[in-house]
Amino acid sequence: MNRVVNRIVPKSLLGQMLLAVGVALFVAQGISAVLLYRAAEQRREMSYASGLAFQLIAQPSFDFRSKSSNRGHGAGPVWRRIRVEVTSAYPLRPGEKRDSRREQSLRSILSEQGVLPAQLLVTTRKLSDDSYVLGRLRDRPDLRARPEWSNGEFVVAAMLRPGEKAWTVARLPLASSQPRQLGELIMQTLLLYVVLVGLLALLLRRITRPLAALTRRLETFAETRETDGQIEPSGPEDTRRLIAAHNAMEASIAALLDEKDVMLGAIGHDLKTPLAALRVRIESVPDDAERAKMAATIEDIARTLDDILSLARVGRPTDPLEPTDLAALVASVVEEFEDMGEPVILGTGERVALPLRATWLRRALRNLIGNALRYGERATVSLRREGGDAVVRIDDDGPGIAPGDLARMMEPFARGEGSRNRSTGGAGLGLAIARAIAVQHGGRLVLANRPEGGLRVELRLPTKR
Amino acid sequence: MNDPAPTRLLLVDDEASLREPLADYLSRQGFIVRQAEDAAKARSVLLDETPDLVLLDIMMPGEDGLSLCRHLTETRHLPVILLTARGEPMDRIVGLEIGADDYVPKPFEPRELVARIRSVLRRATRPTATSEEDSPYEFDGWRLEPLKRKLSDPSGNVVPISSAEFRLLVAFLNHPRQVLDRDRLLDMVQGREAHLFDRAVDNQVSRLRRKMEDDSRDPKLIQTVWGGGYRLAADVRRLPPEHE
Numbered sequence: 001m002n003r004v005v006n007r008i009v010p011k012s013l014l015g016q017m018l019l020a021v022g023v024a025l026f027v028a029q030g031i032s033a034v035l036l037y038r039a040a041e042q043r044r045e046m047s048y049a050s051g052l053a054f055q056l057i058a059q060p061s062f063d064f065r066s067k068s069s070n071r072g073h074g075a076g077p078v079w080r081r082i083r084v085e086v087t088s089a090y091p092l093r094p095g096e097k098r099d100s101r102r103e104q105s106l107r108s109i110l111s112e113q114g115v116l117p118a119q120l121l122v123t124t125r126k127l128s129d130d131s132y133v134l135g136r137l138r139d140r141p142d143l144r145a146r147p148e149w150s151n152g153e154f155v156v157a158a159m160l161r162p163g164e165k166a167w168t169v170a171r172l173p174l175a176s177s178q179p180r181q182l183g184e185l186i187m188q189t190l191l192l193y194v195v196l197v198g199l200l201a202l203l204l205r206r207i208t209r210p211l212a213a214l215t216r217r218l219e220t221f222a223e224t225r226e227t228d229g230q231i232e233p234s235g236p237e238d239t240r241r242l243i244a245a246h247n248a249m250e251a252s253i254a255a256l257l258d259e260k261d262v263m264l265g266a267i268g269h270d271l272k273t274p275l276a277a278l279r280v281r282i283e284s285v286p287d288d289a290e291r292a293k294m295a296a297t298i299e300d301i302a303r304t305l306d307d308i309l310s311l312a313r314v315g316r317p318t319d320p321l322e323p324t325d326l327a328a329l330v331a332s333v334v335e336e337f338e339d340m341g342e343p344v345i346l347g348t349g350e351r352v353a354l355p356l357r358a359t360w361l362r363r364a365l366r367n368l369i370g371n372a373l374r375y376g377e378r379a380t381v382s383l384r385r386e387g388g389d390a391v392v393r394i395d396d397d398g399p400g401i402a403p404g405d406l407a408r409m410m411e412p413f414a415r416g417e418g419s420r421n422r423s424t425g426g427a428g429l430g431l432a433i434a435r436a437i438a439v440q441h442g443g444r445l446v447l448a449n450r451p452e453g454g455l456r457v458e459l460r461l462p463t464k465r
Numbered sequence: 466m467n468d469p470a471p472t473r474l475l476l477v478d479d480e481a482s483l484r485e486p487l488a489d490y491l492s493r494q495g496f497i498v499r500q501a502e503d504a505a506k507a508r509s510v511l512l513d514e515t516p517d518l519v520l521l522d523i524m525m526p527g528e529d530g531l532s533l534c535r536h537l538t539e540t541r542h543l544p545v546i547l548l549t550a551r552g553e554p555m556d557r558i559v560g561l562e563i564g565a566d567d568y569v570p571k572p573f574e575p576r577e578l579v580a581r582i583r584s585v586l587r588r589a590t591r592p593t594a595t596s597e598e599d600s601p602y603e604f605d606g607w608r609l610e611p612l613k614r615k616l617s618d619p620s621g622n623v624v625p626i627s628s629a630e631f632r633l634l635v636a637f638l639n640h641p642r643q644v645l646d647r648d649r650l651l652d653m654v655q656g657r658e659a660h661l662f663d664r665a666v667d668n669q670v671s672r673l674r675r676k677m678e679d680d681s682r683d684p685k686l687i688q689t690v691w692g693g694g695y696r697l698a699a700d701v702r703r704l705p706p707e708h709e
Binding site for chain 2: 283
């Protein structure tokens with residue numbers, strides 16, 4: 001049930017507001033329509049009663065001829081009404097019911113005029129049942145053509161004055177215009193709805209458009225973390241202030257990140273230059289073995305420094321995404337290892353081209369293949385498409401990772417065996433960098449133990465962003 | 466090297482702790498080294514003498530290394546090797562684009578620096594004009610930009626290739642539709658850095674095919690010629706060099 005409601009109710013602010021207003025308007029119009037209909041009904045009843053009373057009192061001497069028209073010439077009707085009948089017969093046909101409400105209102109009007117009938121009967125009757133009217137209409141083609149008479153039903157009122165023997169019978173056609181009134185009401189409601197909803201939509205667009213732009217901007221900023229392309233505050237004051245506040249926050253985040261970059265650049269520069277000086281100076285160490293060890297240590301420090309700098313910069317890459325043949329990229333990294341005589345096998349792969357940063361991705365793949373070789377002796381690399389992802393899979397034949405440690409291994413400075421022994425290589429940043437690079441491309445890194453032994457690392461990159 | 470006169474170097478770096486031992490080391494390797502601690506000093510040294518090559522630090526107070534590098538390569542046509550502590554891939558491209566001949570990240574192995582100095586000097590004495598070497602190639606919808614070593618396929622995707630594959634491809638592109646036998650290819654691709662290219666030509670050709678051919682068992686672009694050799698089966702067009 002809830003699910004159905006969720007599907008029907010619109011999600012956006014604009015949709016929800018329009019729906020709420022639409023429903024409220026419909027209910028309000030419905031209530032007002034009922035009230036209007038009732039008032040009209042009452043008015044009609046009053047006009048029937050007074051029309052009938054007039055005929056009954058004025059009969060039969062009053063001439064209903066209208067003043068301005070000539071008989072037979074004008075387009076308009078000459079006789080509005082059928083002459084009042086005076087009869088001694090009982091006016092109700094067998095089976096006809098008296099309409100007590102109409103009798104009551106007619107009686108009250110008559111009494112206001114000083115007429116107190118001995119008997120008063122009101123009923124409704126079909127044209128075909130009334131021989132008097134049919135007879136009158138036979139002589140009156142002009143009346144016959146009028147819809148209110150030809151349509152059929154009319155009210156019949158009969159009055160017997162005290163002391164008289166003959167009934168005075170007046171007739172009024174019943175208006176059959178109820179459906180048209182209802183139609184008018186619906187039209188009116190619709191018109192009101194269109195005008196209101198139109199205005200409301202305009203107003204809401206003024207609010208929701210800047211909001212939508214702000215949402216898009218947030219998404220872009222989350223990805224690029226650049227302050228370029230900030231949106232101008234627009235819309236109502238509340239939205240403007242929101243946008244202005246957001247812009248200010250963006251600027252301060254970007255400033256923080258810039259500061260971090262500058263600081264890391266400075267650290268890199270300040271540490272690498274003395275490291276380079278040291279590297280030059282050890283060339284004068286006469287003992288070859290000693291010098292080689294020193295050189296290895298310096299290289300180690302330099303590599304760790306590079307890793308830290310990369311990890312810090314990976315979130316704000318300076319190079320653009322370029323459509324690249326991922327298969328060729330994977331092959332070229334595998335070939336580097338092949339050239340160094342490392343046991344890396346390149347499985348058959350598909351051609352997958354997607355926008356990426358080749359220098360970063362190359363680094364991620366080097367880290368992953370390097371890890372597989374270090375801990376798993378042999379690496380098998382393949383590329384495949386799975387759903388919307390391009391998946392680079394690196395399998396090794398090592399011992400794998402304890403299941404509880406799988407997630408922790410991707411944290412910076414995490415290393416296997418719970419040790420910080422440098423002889424197994426690296427500062428424990430390789431996987432963290434690879435994961436950050438995957439995230440930089442909108443993808444992820446998945447670690448799993450293979451059922452047949454060894455670790456399986458998958459770098460999954462979405463082919464559509 | 467068979468140069469009769471010793472090579473003169475200008476070393477520009479604001480860090481005395483690196484500059485002085487490096488100058489000592491290079492002197493012991495047989496170079497004549499002049500030192501400058503900033504760009505202004507370097508410019509004044511250049512008024513008196515013209516070194517064979519300039520080693521230039523990028524990050525210096527005052528005028529930075531990139532700006533001095535532009536001056537050296539554009540007006541003095543001197544070979545420049547940039548020394549840098551940053552080592553971001555983009556820095557490398559920027560450095561090479563403004564005309565530096567090589568780019569060495571700190572810390573470097575001094576022996577490798579010497580090898581690179583020699584390699585750059587060897588290239589600089591060759592008659593080929595660099596601007597022509599840098600102009601992009603177009604063939605069969607593909608495009609190769611030598612400066613960036615960037616190969617793009619007909620639909621515009623970058624196809625990453627190694628430096629050995631790059632040199633092999635350039636050899637083919639400079640001799641389109643000609644049959645090149647293995648010895649000739651080896652000569653052409655080994656010219657500069659022999660130590661980077663000692664694998665069989667066949668192996669490199671098959672790697673290149675894997676990246677460029679739709680079906681590497683039925684190659685259309687780099688064809689095998691019966692009797693020993695390969696041929697690029699496409700016409701090649703050189704575009705005017707790109708300047709940013």
